[in-house]
Amino acid sequence: MNAVFPTPDAADSQRLLSPDELEAALRDIGARRYHILHPFHRLLHDGKLSKDQVRAWALNRYYYQAMIPVKDAAVLARMTDASLRRVWRQRIVDHDGDHPGDGGIERWLKLAEGVGFERDYVLSTRGILSATKFSVEAYVHFVAEKSLLEAIASSLTEMFSPTIISERVAGMLKNYDFITKDTLAYFDKRLTQAPRDADFALDYVKTHATTPELQRQAMAALTFKCNVLWTQLDALYFAYVAPGMIPPDAWTPGTGLVAEAPAAQASGGVRKMVADDRPRLPRGVRLRHDETRGKHVLLAPERTFDLDDNAVAVLKLVDGNRSVAAIADELGRTYVADPRAIEADILVMLDGLAEKRVLER
Numbered sequence: 001m002n003a004v005f006p007t008p009d010a011a012d013s014q015r016l017l018s019p020d021e022l023e024a025a026l027r028d029i030g031a032r033r034y035h036i037l038h039p040f041h042r043l044l045h046d047g048k049l050s051k052d053q054v055r056a057w058a059l060n061r062y063y064y065q066a067m068i069p070v071k072d073a074a075v076l077a078r079m080t081d082a083s084l085r086r087v088w089r090q091r092i093v094d095h096d097g098d099h100p101g102d103g104g105i106e107r108w109l110k111l112a113e114g115v116g117f118e119r120d121y122v123l124s125t126r127g128i129l130s131a132t133k134f135s136v137e138a139y140v141h142f143v144a145e146k147s148l149l150e151a152i153a154s155s156l157t158e159m160f161s162p163t164i165i166s167e168r169v170a171g172m173l174k175n176y177d178f179i180t181k182d183t184l185a186y187f188d189k190r191l192t193q194a195p196r197d198a199d200f201a202l203d204y205v206k207t208h209a210t211t212p213e214l215q216r217q218a219m220a221a222l223t224f225k226c227n228v229l230w231t232q233l234d235a236l237y238f239a240y241v242a243p244g245m246i247p248p249d250a251w252t253p254g255t256g257l258v259a260e261a262p263a264a265q266a267s268g269g270v271r272k273m274v275a276d277d278r279p280r281l282p283r284g285v286r287l288r289h290d291e292t293r294g295k296h297v298l299l300a301p302e303r304t305f306d307l308d309d310n311a312v313a314v315l316k317l318v319d320g321n322r323s324v325a326a327i328a329d330e331l332g333r334t335y336v337a338d339p340r341a342i343e344a345d346i347l348v349m350l351d352g353l354a355e356k357r358v359l360e361r
């Protein structure tokens with residue numbers, strides 16, 4: 001992904017590329033279109049998403065994981081050669097496992113449970129964005145309807161997945177306190193499975209794309225698949241980042257989650273806030289300016305909290321993306337004061353609001 005591959009010029013679409021030129025052209029497609037470049041992944045890896053935004057990603061991505069073996073069964077059904085099927089069927093085994101409780105889908109369920117979901121809610125696929133479903137299903141239809149060469153070429157995004165997986169695992173472990181190595185165990189196996197699968201598919205495509213037209217089809221198939229991945233992230237971004245327009249019936253924060261452990265509910269149900277936490281207002285709680293009284297209040301269902309000027313300045317910066325430390329830095333710049341001293345003060349204030357359940361982290 002880091003290397004620069006030459007973009008084939010227009011004349012190349014007419015001429016037969018050597019196998020290595022074809023590989024370079026395929027890698028170039030990934031370098032320009034793979035979802036590692038998508039803003040949603042940047043936010044995910046850099047720790048810029050709230051816990052609910054990470055949950056939305058885990059939930060929607062479950063649908064992709066669950067349908068990959070369906071896709072591979074459709075590819076398998078196109079293969080008339082037993083030696084090809086023998087290799088390809090391993091992909092289905094990798095995702096389904098040989099026993100209940102085994103395999104990639106199961107590991108993805110663990111990931112979803114690790115970020116708080118109830119297993120049955122995830123399995124039900126209620127709450128998955130329609131756009132996610134459309135995009136994943138387009139992939140399944142594509143491999144069923146196009147040629148075997150195109151079906152195989154469309155899996156070649158996996159050439160690029162080890163890079164994004166390494167970046168994601170390192171970034172998420174570093175940047176989110178609710179993510180553990182166990183939660184991300186899904187990706188451990190992918191680091192060996194993906195290169196093995198991609199090597200086989202690449203070799204097949206280089207050997208079988210023997211005319212300019214077939215080479216063009218292979219490149220178009222990989223482009224299509226990059227778009228399958230990209231549009232899933234577009235949908236997540238639109239619904240859960242900006243403008244934050246969640247479609248009817250799609251998952252909303254708070255739904256399908258396991259109740260917090262009793263330990264977390266002790267002492268008012270909330271552990272103390274720390275500088276890395278990214279506080280946000282829970283659903284239904286709003287910062288409003290009360291015109292008649294000329295002051296800001298926090299409106300919660302059936303309750304109103306008066307706020308002093310300091311609380312208002314802090315709450316205006318509370319958006320689920322900024323950490324407490326970042327809020328303190330910003331206030332330090334505005335009021336020309338020591339941000340660490342501000343941080344200590346606002347941690348106490350935020351804890352007070354969290355205990356009243358008008359703030360969460």
Ligand SMILES: O=C(O)c1cc(C(=O)O)c2c(n1)C(=O)C(=O)c1cc(C(=O)O)[nH]c1-2
Pocket residue numbers: 068104154155156157158159160161164165190229
């Ligand atoms: O984490 C990722 O970014 C990522 C990307 C891709 C990919 O590039 O298609 C796959 C996976 N993961 C994956 O886990 C997986 O099982 C998988 C199967 C396929 C495929 O097209 O057959 N791609 C991918």
